[in-house]
Amino acid sequence: MAKEQDLVVRRRGWVTADFFTHDYRISGQVDVRHRPLADQLNDRTTSYLDVEGVYISPIDRPGEITASYPISSLLKDNITMVVLARQEDGLSKKQTYGSYFGTYLREVFLTIPGFEVRGLLQMSGKLDLRAVLAIGTDRFIPILDGTIFATLNPKIQFTGGIILVNKDVIGAICIPEEG
Amino acid sequence: MARILVIDDSADLLDMMRLILAKRGGHQVVLSADPADGLSKALADPPDLAIIDVMMPGITGYDIVRRLREQPQTAEMPILILTARGQPIDRETALQVGADEHMAKPVMPADLLAKVDELLARRRGAPEERAGRILTLLSLRGGVGVSTLVANLAVVLAGGTPDVVALFDMNPASGQLALHLRVKAERTWASLRDASPDPALLEQITIRHASGIHMVAAPFSPLYADRLTGPTVEAVLAFLRGRFEAVLVDAPPLLSSGAMAALNASDLVFLVLSPEVGAIQAALAALHALQGMRSRLFLVLNQVQEQPPLPMSAVERALKRPPDAVLPFEPAHRTALARGVPLALEQPQASYVQALHRMAVAAVERLAASTE
Numbered sequence: 001m002a003k004e005q006d007l008v009v010r011r012r013g014w015v016t017a018d019f020f021t022h023d024y025r026i027s028g029q030v031d032v033r034h035r036p037l038a039d040q041l042n043d044r045t046t047s048y049l050d051v052e053g054v055y056i057s058p059i060d061r062p063g064e065i066t067a068s069y070p071i072s073s074l075l076k077d078n079i080t081m082v083v084l085a086r087q088e089d090g091l092s093k094k095q096t097y098g099s100y101f102g103t104y105l106r107e108v109f110l111t112i113p114g115f116e117v118r119g120l121l122q123m124s125g126k127l128d129l130r131a132v133l134a135i136g137t138d139r140f141i142p143i144l145d146g147t148i149f150a151t152l153n154p155k156i157q158f159t160g161g162i163i164l165v166n167k168d169v170i171g172a173i174c175i176p177e178e179g
Numbered sequence: 180m181a182r183i184l185v186i187d188d189s190a191d192l193l194d195m196m197r198l199i200l201a202k203r204g205g206h207q208v209v210l211s212a213d214p215a216d217g218l219s220k221a222l223a224d225p226p227d228l229a230i231i232d233v234m235m236p237g238i239t240g241y242d243i244v245r246r247l248r249e250q251p252q253t254a255e256m257p258i259l260i261l262t263a264r265g266q267p268i269d270r271e272t273a274l275q276v277g278a279d280e281h282m283a284k285p286v287m288p289a290d291l292l293a294k295v296d297e298l299l300a301r302r303r304g305a306p307e308e309r310a311g312r313i314l315t316l317l318s319l320r321g322g323v324g325v326s327t328l329v330a331n332l333a334v335v336l337a338g339g340t341p342d343v344v345a346l347f348d349m350n351p352a353s354g355q356l357a358l359h360l361r362v363k364a365e366r367t368w369a370s371l372r373d374a375s376p377d378p379a380l381l382e383q384i385t386i387r388h389a390s391g392i393h394m395v396a397a398p399f400s401p402l403y404a405d406r407l408t409g410p411t412v413e414a415v416l417a418f419l420r421g422r423f424e425a426v427l428v429d430a431p432p433l434l435s436s437g438a439m440a441a442l443n444a445s446d447l448v449f450l451v452l453s454p455e456v457g458a459i460q461a462a463l464a465a466l467h468a469l470q471g472m473r474s475r476l477f478l479v480l481n482q483v484q485e486q487p488p489l490p491m492s493a494v495e496r497a498l499k500r501p502p503d504a505v506l507p508f509e510p511a512h513r514t515a516l517a518r519g520v521p522l523a524l525e526q527p528q529a530s531y532v533q534a535l536h537r538m539a540v541a542a543v544e545r546l547a548a549s550t551e
Binding site for chain 2: 012016018027029053055062063064065068070083085086105107120145147156157158159161
């Protein structure tokens with residue numbers, strides 16, 4: 001039986017995430033009982049992601065819910081990023097198990113259409129930003145402890161323990177000078 | 180005991196809420212998985228508090244709150260929005276539509292019960308604003324047991340009363356307080372990007388331990404050190420002192436602008452040293468740099484080694500004064516840290532804890548004298 005402090009109020013086996021497309025924020029639940037969300041997003045055998053209980057907000061009014069539907073399918077190509085509260089809800093298995101060995105975190109700044117993203121990128125070996133974007137088959141890269149700012153209205157911010165960013169929409173990836 | 184209505188379309192969550200609110204909180208709980216039904220129940224027989232989800236089919240939690248606020252019988256009813264939509268903009272929206280509070284799922288039961296208690300107390304007209312004391316613990320040399328001291332002093336000062344003491348771990352290089360209390364710090368002061376952070380954000384990063392001690396934790400990563408500027412520290416302390424009777428600051432081992440802001444805001448500064456040459460030199464340097472606040476300095480000699488390298492007489496000679504408190508060596512700290520339970524919680528009769536009690540009494544007397 002779980003200890004009192006381990007209990008959390010949430011739907012078992014499902015994770016709630018904010019999915020961003022170019023014009024919308026879509027909050028919904030994904031079944032992660034069999035596969036973590038990152039693995040589902042990076043699965044190249046399907047172009048779609050099934051999301052239940054979606055609540056839709058226009059990107060310029062992200063707190064307002066303008067529509068809701070019990071079932072939806074999102075086209076992965078058009079998901080620019082996914083924001084999750086907790087890192088463990090978003091990391092893939094290969095990123096979770098033993099992956100911290102030989103890696104380090106670097107602060108990064110990304111631009112994607114309509115947004116700027118700041119956070120930490122887990123890297124290994126030589127610092128090579130091109131490799132981050134080019135190597136590997138994963139479509140979404142995890143930014144840890146990240147914050148998103150709307151480019152035209154920086155007061156609109158989203159924070160997450162992990163932000164999965166679609167590599168195909170990244171305009172620039174930058175790292176600040178080490179202090 | 181209060182009567183609490185929970186409206187949420189998730190059966191799992193309703194089961195959990197019954198367990199938490201009824202069994203642990205001792206409240207009478209009314210559950211509704213259907214938002215329209217929940218709204219009818221609230222209007223027909225208004226509860227003492229309503230906890231409402233946002234994302235529900237047919238009618239959102241925001242719509243329910245708006246409708247409840249339109250009716251005289253529920254216009255003043257405390258409402259807590261509990262939602263997986265946990266962004267600052269969502270909190271803003273929840274408060275705009277008329278909710279009293281917003282919490283993001285997943286939520287820890289202790290945090291939920293604390294928020295429920297707070298809302299119920301607010302309804303009873305309990306005072307919202309406190310004017311807590313700020314007590315900063317500082318050493319310019321690491322390894323003298325400051326974080327251990329902070330964690331245990333918090334337990335001693337709280338004296339078993341929940342929600343009266345808060346901790347602020349300012350250490351920029353992977354702070355230890357979360358470890359001492361085995362708290363999972365998902366949100367830390369690394370989230371503070373503005374000099375004047377939003378109170379909602381400050382509330383989000385203030386974690387509640389099962390003992391009722393609250394904490395603004397330090398990030399695990401050392402990359403955020405520059406976020407604790409003077410104005411940010413002032414804002415955090417103003418927020419905490421408005422809500423707690425005592426705020427204990429675990430200051431970083433340097434006099435940065437953030438550390439100076441904490442020291443300037445402090446009612447009392449505990450300067451901690453151990454009986455060895457390096458720590459004494461660091462204490463002398465701190466005493467020299469902080470001579471403007473000499474009346475607020477409280478010197479603590481912490482015996483962190485079983486065999487102290489220097490005798491007390493040598494320490495007093497070097498400092499040209501006796502310490503205000505002496506804490507004995509305590510080997511059980513190591514296991515306490517490993518288990519994430521401060522010694523003061525598990526072994527209140529330990530000589531270290533007893534010495535802490537005496538130190539707390541002396542500190543309170545010093546504070547009383549300074550305000551006379």
